[in-house]
Amino acid sequence: MRLAWTVWAATTLTVTLTLGACGSSNGAPAAADAGHVEETSTTVDSGGGDVRDAGPTQEAQVPEAAGYPAFAPSDVPQVVSSGGPVMKTPKVVPIFYAADDSATVASLQDFLGKLPASPYWSAFATEYGVGAVSVAPAIMLTDTLPPNYDDSQIQAFLADKLQSADPAFPAPDANTIYAFFFPPNVTITVGATVPTGDAGDDAAIPADAGVAPGVSTSCNDFGGYHDNIALTTSTNVAYAVVPRCASFGPLMALDAITGPASHEIAEAATDPFPSGAPAFLSVDPTHAYWKQLLGGGEVGDMCAQGDVFTKFPPSMPYTVQRIWSNLAAKAGTDPCVPVPEGLTYFNTLPNMPDVLTITSRGGSVNPKGIEIPVGGSKTLELDLFSSAPMSDPWEVRILDLGYLDSTGTSPANTYLSATFMECQGAETCQGQNGDKLHVTLTVMQAGRRNYEPFIIESKLSSGHYNLWAGVVGSSPDGG
16 A cells, blocks of 8 residues: 555645555556555644654553553454465565665665564564565666656566566565665656555445546655556566655655655565455455545555654664554554554544444445534544553644645645534643543534544644544434
8 A cells, every 4th residue: 555644733744645555467557546546645744753763672562550541442443354365475576776876775775684683574474474574686777767657667567577587587476575666866657547456445435535537656646655467377476666755754865765665565565466366455344434544554554654664773773664563453552563662652532422324335334433413513522541651741633534635734624623622612632641531523514425534633742643533424414
């Protein structure tokens, strides 16, 4: 999938930061729906998502005192398998270009070489049935690339090399990831139509955004992606694409390469063939609105928010993105692993009182939510928790899709108005572990198919933040 990394603050800069599976297996330009390669415009600032030097890792957080956390989530999203294979022995085949900077290539090879022994990989791989990763000798291409290189051309190039048994390219198997690292001054383009590979994984709740026409471009619309091609032998082959971006959100220089690369390699191992035989492609259908809000439902997408880009020296001194753990999420600990040592997990849970029915062409699902007619208001309880005592409270606010999709400098909620009772009707309020806040939600207009997902942002004054999601069911006639 693609990573839609989002940070919100008073001063915003509109960018689209996406990584993920895209393209189609027939060599045509790529396509996207809500979770495969959805085009997601988000507002990003520099107030969070900073690259941390995490030091040693910890598998889970241990409460330091009784009563932490005060609340535990019971309605938890899970990334589920669509039945396709995962990689039991993933092998990355790096592909570089002779025109690239030799020092950068050497650093990237060192980064890849450190993946197998790093606690980063083992933190998430086992629970998804993925084995230890290995890295093959790099391929160095002397090809002269055009300034614009489309995904359909990448697919055709790779298929030709493999089907002609080019000796520079090791023969593929079900565990091979061909990872393209493009040099500077090459813009990768991807078509923006709906792929067949993602159909049905959460068809009950398609994205409000629909199908976006046109072409998406690297470093503007996405920071990388992964997908698969089908050879004439009907063999599926996984590949990943990492364009060269001068910056990626808060990431600069080498960090802007290794961060996206870690996301794509993790997703390629857990969902190698999204256009052919998808595996861990998407979040469970009942929580498909999470995918809609976060820009994707693969294991990388679900953690593409907050302080997710981290270093874990000494074994992994390069920036990587933390990855979603179903087990950690169900346990009520930080779902994005590995967890930096000493990082206290805090968040805000919606106490959603209703069971909604959301129906579309793919059927219906029944998520927990809150039912509010258009023009009506209800009060929603929010429960604040942290894994250990914290010295400062965090600020809580509600953001809907209208806010997240805004391209203006002062985005605002479009569908929902949210004001806090404890803070005299303000749009934000503060609290700590054990506090309950009450937010009055007013439905200003109905979302598509009469539901509207929203994000609950919990943010410290330092800029570090975590997110949870909820959903409002509404009807334009008030019913």
